[in-house]
Amino acid sequence: MRDxxxxxxxxxxxxxxxxxxxxxxxxxxxxxxxxxxTAFAAIILKSLIHEIHHLLTSSFxxxxxxxxxxxxxxxxxxxxxxxxxxxxxxxxxHGVTKILYALAKKNGRIKPHNMGTSLVxxxxxxxxxxxxxxxxxxxxxxxxxxxxxxxMFKMEHKxxxxxxxxxxxxxxxxxxxxxxxxxxxxxxxxxxxLSMGSLVPLLVSSVTAATISYVVTGTDAMFYFAATxxxxxSRIPYVLLLGMVCGLIxxxxxxxxxxxxxxxxxxxxxxxxxxxxxxxxxxxxxLFPSLFGEGxxxxxxxxxxxxxxxxxxxxxxxxxxxxxWDNILPIYLILVILTKVFxxxxxxxxxxxxxxxxxxxxxxxxxxxxxxxxxxRFIPGTSISLQNFALFGMAGLMSGVMHAPLTGVFxxxxxxxxYTMFLPLMMVSIVSYLTIRIFQxxxxxxxxxxxxxxxxxxxxxxxxxxxxxxxxxxxREFLTVSPEMDLGQLxxxxxxxxxxxxxxxxxxxxxxxxxxxxxxxxxxxxxxxxHRFDVQRLMENAPARLSVSDPxxxxxxxxxxxxxxxxxxxxxxxxxxxxVSKSKIFNSYRNVLLELSEE
Numbered sequence: 001m002r003d004x005x006x007x008x009x010x011x012x013x014x015x016x017x018x019x020x021x022x023x024x025x026x027x028x029x030x031x032x033x034x035x036x037x038t039a040f041a042a043i044i045l046k047s048l049i050h051e052i053h054h055l056l057t058s059s060f061x062x063x064x065x066x067x068x069x070x071x072x073x074x075x076x077x078x079x080x081x082x083x084x085x086x087x088x089x090x091x092x093x094h095g096v097t098k099i100l101y102a103l104a105k106k107n108g109r110i111k112p113h114n115m116g117t118s119l120v121x122x123x124x125x126x127x128x129x130x131x132x133x134x135x136x137x138x139x140x141x142x143x144x145x146x147x148x149x150x151x152m153f154k155m156e157h158k159x160x161x162x163x164x165x166x167x168x169x170x171x172x173x174x175x176x177x178x179x180x181x182x183x184x185x186x187x188x189x190x191x192x193x194l195s196m197g198s199l200v201p202l203l204v205s206s207v208t209a210a211t212i213s214y215v216v217t218g219t220d221a222m223f224y225f226a227a228t229x230x231x232x233x234s235r236i237p238y239v240l241l242l243g244m245v246c247g248l249i250x251x252x253x254x255x256x257x258x259x260x261x262x263x264x265x266x267x268x269x270x271x272x273x274x275x276x277x278x279x280x281x282x283x284x285x286x287l288f289p290s291l292f293g294e295g296x297x298x299x300x301x302x303x304x305x306x307x308x309x310x311x312x313x314x315x316x317x318x319x320x321x322x323x324x325w326d327n328i329l330p331i332y333l334i335l336v337i338l339t340k341v342f343x344x345x346x347x348x349x350x351x352x353x354x355x356x357x358x359x360x361x362x363x364x365x366x367x368x369x370x371x372x373x374x375x376x377r378f379i380p381g382t383s384i385s386l387q388n389f390a391l392f393g394m395a396g397l398m399s400g401v402m403h404a405p406l407t408g409v410f411x412x413x414x415x416x417x418x419y420t421m422f423l424p425l426m427m428v429s430i431v432s433y434l435t436i437r438i439f440q441x442x443x444x445x446x447x448x449x450x451x452x453x454x455x456x457x458x459x460x461x462x463x464x465x466x467x468x469x470x471x472x473x474x475x476r477e478f479l480t481v482s483p484e485m486d487l488g489q490l491x492x493x494x495x496x497x498x499x500x501x502x503x504x505x506x507x508x509x510x511x512x513x514x515x516x517x518x519x520x521x522x523x524x525x526x527x528x529x530x531h532r533f534d535v536q537r538l539m540e541n542a543p544a545r546l547s548v549s550d551p552x553x554x555x556x557x558x559x560x561x562x563x564x565x566x567x568x569x570x571x572x573x574x575x576x577x578x579x580v581s582k583s584k585i586f587n588s589y590r591n592v593l594l595e596l597s598e599e
Contacts, residue, residue, distance in 0.1 A: 073292070231388060
């Protein structure tokens with residue numbers, strides 16, 4: 001009863017709003033609301049992770065090995081897996097990929113539970129040491145908030161997509177205190193093809209979320225970075241070389257993660273996946289405690305160390321087998337770079353929930369630092385800043401892994417306050433992006449959808465085709481005939497039809513051929529032939545057959561290859577469903593294009 005009353009109240013509000021508040025004004029109000037809610041979601045998630053992490057590790061003795069590193073991450077992914085399997089009962093991993101899929105194939109609809117479940121699962125996973133980041137789960141949370149607020153107020157499809165973008169922008173801005181990065185992330189990673197008018201709601205959400213985050217958590221940048229050594233333009237060749245290295249490390253990370261995830265999927269039993277993930281994760285974290293959690297403490301250490309010292313080595317390798325081995329820090333960091341992908345994949349595949357924002361930043365910082373160290377070591381007379389190159393590496397890895405150079409530039413600048421390094425940040429980001437694009441055309445988020453033909457891109461023609469649904473273009477009013485009918489019976493059916501194509505079906509409703517009006521026009525009025533010809537003799541094969549599961553770009557390719565104007569459609573069992581006509585697709589295409597192009 002209460003649900004019905006609430007629905008009636010919302011319906012009355014929607015009617016009142018349409019009469020008193022314009023669509024554009026109301027979208028701005030909703031974008032403000034989305035920004036507020038995503039900011040508090042981000043603050044809650046960060047606080048939960050910090051409190052759990054502090055509770056578990058505050059008593060650790062950093063001068064010796066901590067065997068609890070073998071236990072905490074395992075308990076974390078186990079509890080998170082139980083929560084997802086028995087309470088959520090839905091797949092909430094790969095948050096950004098889920099958003100891209102919702103935009104492309106689900107009309108922007110994200111399930112209501114995603115407004116909170118990703119937050120809970122990731123807090124447990126990361127707080128207890130899972131080697132992933134909180135950013136993708138909070139982006140999923142923010143996008144779910146935007147989607148469900150839009151649905152609650154009966155907003156149209158295009159506005160729903162915009163509100164999803166507002167939620168994602170607010171989430172990035174809130175958790176990183178980075179409003180520009182939040183906006184750019186939506187344009188680059190979610191690939192929404194938005195008009196200039198759509199940028200204002202995105203800015204409203206981003207600025208609102210970042211402002212609330214500043215007010216609640218303070219105005220300090222997320223990572224303290226002091227540019228003690230100004231960038232020397234004679235170091236540009238090394239910056240470009242670092243960009244190439246970051247691109248290759250990004251390729252290693254993305255490819256290895258994809259292959260390792262695919263290998264995990266071979267095991268159908270979730271407890272088998274958990275056991276394998278637990279062994280891999282706990283072993284790696286015990287050997288390399290820097291892999292515990294997001295790794296932000298290590299980033300802070302490297303960003304503020306001008307040289308490799310005994311103190312830095314002890315701080316970075318605290319709690320590991322290599323503590324006080326001062327001269328092996330570069331080798332230790334290289335091993336961490338190589339193993340991070342396995343720890344992150346094992347976390348998620350084993351039952352945990354987290355994203356690859358933090359791993360990208362972490363790997364980038366280590367890559368830039370190690371790169372600068374070896375340049376100094378093996379090129380005599382060269383002095384370059386380890387801090388600066390650690391900063392550049394963060395932008396380079398993020399740009400390469402996410403295929404988002406602008407996001408990498410603005411995020412690192414806002415995260416660290418390193419705006420004085422804007423030019424080298426842009427250089428390393430662009431080179432990293434161009435390097436990985438040679439080998440991998442899609443980001444780690446979009447490669448799974450691209451392989452299935454379910455990825456929305458900035459290419460408007462492809463995006464419109466992706467938004468077209470097969471069920472909306474199938475025409476079912478074609479009159480069917482059987483192969484045993486003679487010409488006379490066929491003519492009677494033709495007289496009752498408004499179409500010029502007739503599917504021929506067997507007793508199991510399977511298509512065995514088609515009759516084209518054009519092909520029998522010369523004999524259909526000769527009554528002396530009515531009992532001499534039957535449909536079996538007159539029918540011809542269809543130029544091609546479509547499946548109800550075919551994406552629209554495949555459908556258009558078949559029309560192009562055959563030159564046909566009508567093609568039959570079959571279901572998964574091979575039974576006849578109807579026809580798709582090229583004219584119907586063109587009409588639907590025009591309607592969707594107009595909807596996407598409207599201000």
